[in-house]
Amino acid sequence: MYVNTVWFRSFTFLVVVPILLTASLAGAQQPQPAEKSKTKIVLLGTGNPGPDPDRSGPATGIVVNDTAYLVDFGPGVVRRAAAAFLDKRIEELEPTKLRVAFVTHLHSDHTVGYPDLIFTPWTVGRRLPLEVYGPKGLKAMTEHLLEAYRVDIETRTNADGNQRGFPEGHNVNAHEITPGVVYKDPNLTVTAFATKHAMESYGYRFDTPDRSIVISGDTNPTQATIDACRGCDVLIHEVHTPAWLATRPQTFQQFAAKYHTTTPQLAELARQAKPKLLILYHYTGLSRQELFDDMRARYSGHFVIGRDLDIY
């Protein structure tokens, strides 16, 4: 009996406790059924600059009625959109339908999918130009990319070319923005707010008929993010844990202190912003469990750690 009790205690500690911990993470992670809502958030890339095969570079789809709007185009954006279409049956993310995108800032991890977004949907049939909104420098980046692919464009649109029937599909209308309302159509209004990162950078608030969604991009905690949310339905925010940051080189720690957000900072920000749901993206911790436990210990509101192709 003694042996059994010891065994049971050991079993409880070694097996049941980890199962409960895993279960609490898994339970908290269940994406909400998207059918109830007209507006869907599709996480296309929750990753960082490092090439993690399970986490594409930052990219988020906001789907309203029959239209998808993208925020950022990190590496893998078009293939993740295709996966959302093929595997999750999100018709609006079929690559030829990708027409409108908002970029938070011009760091490469958020923009190396830009030529992919310009050219891949065109090669499979997009006939209309792309509309892209973002900070100063976006027009120059767009012009340089189109020039870099001049040979491709010429050979696809000449008398012999396979895309000569729809030569407009690679065109881009790049719009450089300032804070305020930057886009409006019958589906939604998009408002940009200045954030605090290593360059001109914006977060965005999306107001649709049934939801309000705020996305941070890369930033230190800002009052502008709190003001943009103020009880919003969903806040999507970047984050890293102090324990992970302590493992990084001094130069990165100094950079992150000015331009990124820690779990204690995000917990405080979320207490003031009061989102109904907080989605962590562009995150780093020692592990998912470490990130979850760290955030849980600091924040009692509803939050999830986003995974690529989750739908909320």
Ligand SMILES: [Zn+2]
């Ligand atoms: Zn950045």
Ligand SMILES: [Zn+2]
């Ligand atoms: Zn980034």
